[in-house]
Amino acid sequence: MAAQIWGSEKRARRRREISAKIAQMPELHDSKPLPFMTREEKIMESARKLTILTEKMGQIIDPTDPAELYHLNNEVLGLEGNPMALHGVMFIPALSAQASDEQQAKWLPRALRREIIGTYAQTELGHGTNLQNLETTATYDLATQEFVLHTPQITALKWWPGNLGKSSNYAVVVAHMIIKAKNYGPHPFMVQLRDEKTHEPLPGITIGDIGPKMAYNIVDNGFLGFNKYRIPRTNLLMRHTKVEADGTYIKPPHAKINYSAMVHVRAYMLTGQAIMLASALNIATRYSSVRRQGQIDKSQPEVKVLEYQTQQHRLFPSIARAYAFQFAGAETVKLYEHVLKEMKSGNVSLMADLHALTSGLKSVVTYQTGEGIEQARMACGGHGYSMASYISEIYGVAIGGCTYEGENMVMLLQLARYLVKSAALVKSGQSSKLGPLVAYLGVKSEPTSLIDRIPNSGFTEYVKTFQHVSKRQTLKAADMFFGLMEKGEKREIAWNKCSVELNRASRLHTRLFIVEAFVRRVNEIADIRIKEALTDLLHLHVNYELLDIASYALEDGFLSASQLDYIRDQVYLYLGKIRPNAVSLLDSWEFSDIELRSVLGRRDGNVYENLFKWAKSSPLNKTDVLSSVTQYLKPMMEKARL
Numbered sequence: 001m002a003a004q005i006w007g008s009e010k011r012a013r014r015r016r017e018i019s020a021k022i023a024q025m026p027e028l029h030d031s032k033p034l035p036f037m038t039r040e041e042k043i044m045e046s047a048r049k050l051t052i053l054t055e056k057m058g059q060i061i062d063p064t065d066p067a068e069l070y071h072l073n074n075e076v077l078g079l080e081g082n083p084m085a086l087h088g089v090m091f092i093p094a095l096s097a098q099a100s101d102e103q104q105a106k107w108l109p110r111a112l113r114r115e116i117i118g119t120y121a122q123t124e125l126g127h128g129t130n131l132q133n134l135e136t137t138a139t140y141d142l143a144t145q146e147f148v149l150h151t152p153q154i155t156a157l158k159w160w161p162g163n164l165g166k167s168s169n170y171a172v173v174v175a176h177m178i179i180k181a182k183n184y185g186p187h188p189f190m191v192q193l194r195d196e197k198t199h200e201p202l203p204g205i206t207i208g209d210i211g212p213k214m215a216y217n218i219v220d221n222g223f224l225g226f227n228k229y230r231i232p233r234t235n236l237l238m239r240h241t242k243v244e245a246d247g248t249y250i251k252p253p254h255a256k257i258n259y260s261a262m263v264h265v266r267a268y269m270l271t272g273q274a275i276m277l278a279s280a281l282n283i284a285t286r287y288s289s290v291r292r293q294g295q296i297d298k299s300q301p302e303v304k305v306l307e308y309q310t311q312q313h314r315l316f317p318s319i320a321r322a323y324a325f326q327f328a329g330a331e332t333v334k335l336y337e338h339v340l341k342e343m344k345s346g347n348v349s350l351m352a353d354l355h356a357l358t359s360g361l362k363s364v365v366t367y368q369t370g371e372g373i374e375q376a377r378m379a380c381g382g383h384g385y386s387m388a389s390y391i392s393e394i395y396g397v398a399i400g401g402c403t404y405e406g407e408n409m410v411m412l413l414q415l416a417r418y419l420v421k422s423a424a425l426v427k428s429g430q431s432s433k434l435g436p437l438v439a440y441l442g443v444k445s446e447p448t449s450l451i452d453r454i455p456n457s458g459f460t461e462y463v464k465t466f467q468h469v470s471k472r473q474t475l476k477a478a479d480m481f482f483g484l485m486e487k488g489e490k491r492e493i494a495w496n497k498c499s500v501e502l503n504r505a506s507r508l509h510t511r512l513f514i515v516e517a518f519v520r521r522v523n524e525i526a527d528i529r530i531k532e533a534l535t536d537l538l539h540l541h542v543n544y545e546l547l548d549i550a551s552y553a554l555e556d557g558f559l560s561a562s563q564l565d566y567i568r569d570q571v572y573l574y575l576g577k578i579r580p581n582a583v584s585l586l587d588s589w590e591f592s593d594i595e596l597r598s599v600l601g602r603r604d605g606n607v608y609e610n611l612f613k614w615a616k617s618s619p620l621n622k623t624d625v626l627s628s629v630t631q632y633l634k635p636m637m638e639k640a641r642l
C-alpha cells in the first residue's frame with residue numbers, strides 16, 4: 001500500500017531508509033516539543049537543524065530528488081515551516097521557469113548551494129488577488145539601463161511573502177513594469193534585499209516580519225518597501241519577456257506565462273494537503289482504536305470509540321479523500337511537469353487547461369482537507385484540543401492553503417471561466433473542440449442514473465452520475481450568465497450575479513476529476529489484496545461524495561429517492577467493511593513518530609502514559625508555584641481573606 005501511496009516500491013523503500021537514518025541522528029530531532037517553545041525558539045531550532053541538514057543532506061537523501069527533499073523536510077523541519085521554505089517552494093521554481101539560461105547560470109547554482117536565500121514577493125498590503133492592481137513599480141531608466149523599484153504608498157508594501165521578513169537576502173519581486181511611461185503590467189525581477197556579508201537591509205529597502213499568524217509561525221512572512229531602489233535591466237527575468245537596452249519590449253508567448261511559479265505550487269500542494277489530512281487522520285484513528293468510552297452492548301465491556309458508526313462516519317470518508325487527493329495530486333504533478341517542459345520550448349497551448357485544473361483542485365482539496373482535519377481533531381474529544389495531539393497545528397498550516405496561492409473562491413471562478421467557454425462550445429454545436437478534461441460536457445447522458453440497476457458495473461454508473469450533475473450545473477450556470485447578458489447586463493455584472501452558481505459548477509467539475517483519478521488508479525493496480533482494500537475505500541468515496549451532492553441529482557430526477565436510500569446504505573456497508581483496515585490504511589502512509597510530532601498519535605499506542613509524561617514536561621510544571629501566583633493571585637486571595 002505504501003508503494004501505491006508514494007508512487008512506487010522504490011519511493012516507499014527510500015522513505016523508510018530516510019526515516020531510519022534520521023532516527024539515528026539526534027542532532028536532527030526537535031530538542032524539545034515544539035508546542036513548548038516560543039516563536040523565537042522555534043525559529044532558532046529550525047535554523048539549527050537546517051544548517052546541519054545543509055551539511056549532511058547528501059548522506060541522507062538524493063538532494064536532486066524533490067520527493068526525497070520533501071520527505072526530509074517533513075521529518076526534520078516539520079510543517080510549521082523553516083527559514084528557507086519559500087526558497088525551495090517558489091524562489092527556485094520561479095528562477096527555473098522564468099529566468100533565461102544566462103540568468104539561471106548566474107543565480108541558480110548559488111541558490112542551490114544555499115549561498116543565497118530567496119523568496120517570492122508578489123502580494124501587497126492592499127492587493128493579493130488582483131494582480132493587475134499591484135502598486136509596486138519598476139520604471140525603466142534608459143540613461144542608466146536600470147529599473148527603479150518603488151513603493152508609492154503604504155498599500156504598495158509587499159506583505160505576506162514567506163521568509164521575506166528576516167531570512168531571505170534575495171527575492172523574485174513582482175512589480176508593474178513601466179517603460180517610457182507605458183505600463184506593461186506585472187513582471188518578475190530578481191532583487192537583492194540584504195548585504196551578503198552583514199545581512200543588513202540594503203539602502204532603499206525597508207523590510208521586516210509581519211508578526212505571528214494562526215499557524216506556520218516558524219516562517220517569517222514579511223513586509224518590504226522600496227525607495228527608488230535601482231537594479232540592473234538584466235534583473236528582469238527574461239526567459240519569456242525581454243527588455244532591450246533601448247527600452248524595446250518583447251512580449252511573452254502567453255500573457256500569463258509569468259504566473260508559472262503560482263501554478264507550480266498549486267500543482268504540488270495537493271499531495272502536501274493529502275499528507276496533512278492523512279497525518280491528522282492517522283493520529284485520530286490510532287487514538288480511536290485505543291480510547292474506550294461507553295458500551296454499544298450494555299452486557300459487554302466499554303468499546304473502542306472507533307466502533308461507533310458516528311466515529312467511522314466522521315473519519316473514514318476523509319481517509320478515502322486523503323487517498324483520492326494523493327492520487328489526483330500525483331496525476332496533476334505529472335501534467336504540470338509535462339506542460340512546463342512544453343512551455344520551456346515555446347508551446348503554451350496547454351497552459352489554460354492546466355490553470356483551470358489546478359485552480360479547481362487547489363480550492364476543493366484545501367477546503368475538504370481543512371474539514372477532514374477539524375473532524376479528526378473533534379474525533380479525539382478533549383485530547384484533540386490539546387497541542388499534544390498536534391492536530392490544531394496541522395489544521396492551521398493546512399487551512400492556509402485555502403488562502404495562499406489564490407483565494408479559493410477566486411480560483412474557483414478562474415475554473416468557471418474555462419467551464420463557461422466550454423459550455424459555449426457545446427451550445428454552439430462545437431463539442432468536438434472540447435479538451436479531454438471537459439469532453440463529457442458534450443456527451444448526451446441517460447435520463448436517469450442506473451446506479452443501483454446494473455450489478456457489477458464497476459464505478460461506471462457513478463462516474464456517469466458525477467458527469468451528469470457537473471454538466472447540468474455548468475450548463476445551467478452558463479445559461480444564467482448568457483441569459484443576463486442577453487437581457488443587456490454588462491459582462492462583469494452578469495458574471496458577479498452568477499458567481500455562486502458558477503463556483504458550484506467548478507466544485508462539481510473538480511470533484512468529478514478527483515473521483516475519476518481515484519477510479520483510474522484503482523483500475524491500474526495489479527496486487528489483488530491492495531486492489532480489494534482500495535476498492536472498498538473507493539466505494540465509500542463515490543457513495544459518500546454522491547450523497548453530499550445529491551441535491552443536484554435529485555433536482556432533475558436523475559437520482560430517485562430510492563436510489564438515494566441505496567447510496568446511503570452503501571455508505572454504511574462500506575464504513576463497516578473498512579473498519580478492520582482503518583488503522584492500517586493510515587499506517588500505510590508510514591509517517592514516523594518524529595514526523596507526526598503527536599503525543600496522542602504515536603505508533604506505540606501508549607496514549608495515557610505519553611500524555612502524562614508530556615504534561616509533566618510542560619515548562620509551567622518546572623516549579624510548583626508560579627511567579628504569577630506569588631506576584632498577583634496570592635496577594636489578591638490574601639487581601640480578600642482580610
Ligand SMILES: CC/C=C\C/C=C\C/C=C\C/C=C\C/C=C\C/C=C\CCC(=O)SCCNC(=O)CCNC(=O)[C@H](O)C(C)(C)COP(=O)(O)OP(=O)(O)OC[C@H]1O[C@@H](n2cnc3c(N)ncnc32)[C@H](O)[C@@H]1OP(=O)(O)O
Binds near residue numbers: 129263273417
Ligand atoms: C514532491 C513535493 C515537492 C515539493 C513540494 C512543493 C510544494 C509544497 C507543498 C505544500 C506547501 C506547504 C506549505 C506551503 C506554505 C506556504 C505557502 C507557499 C506559497 C504561497 C505563495 C503565494 O501565495 S504567492 C502569491 C499567490 N497569489 C496568487 O495566487 C494571486 C491570485 N491571483 C491570480 O492568480 C490572478 O490575479 C488571477 C488569475 C485571479 C487573475 O489574473 P489577471 O488579472 O492577470 O487575469 P485577467 O483577469 O486579466 O485574465 C484572466 C485570463 O488569464 C488566464 N489566466 C490567469 N492565470 C493564468 C495562469 N496561471 N495560466 C494560464 N492562464 C491564466 C485566465 O484563465 C483568463 O483567461 P480567459 O481566457 O478566461 O480570459
Ligand SMILES: Cc1cc2nc3c(=O)[nH]c(=O)nc-3n(C[C@H](O)[C@H](O)[C@H](O)COP(=O)(O)OP(=O)(O)OC[C@H]3O[C@@H](n4cnc5c(N)ncnc54)[C@H](O)[C@@H]3O)c2cc1C
Binds near residue numbers: 120122160161403
Ligand atoms: C500562509 C500564507 C503564505 C503566503 N505566502 C505568500 C508568499 O510567499 N508570497 C506572496 O506573494 N504572497 C503570499 N501570501 C499571500 C496570498 O497569496 C494572498 O493572501 C492570497 O492570494 C489572497 O489574496 P488577498 O489576501 O488579497 O485576499 P483578498 O483578495 O483580499 O480576499 C478577501 C476576500 O475577497 C474575495 N475576493 C477577492 N477578489 C474577488 C473576486 N475577484 N471575486 C470574488 N471574490 C473576490 C475573496 O474570495 C475573499 O473572500 C501568503 C498568504 C498566506 C496566508
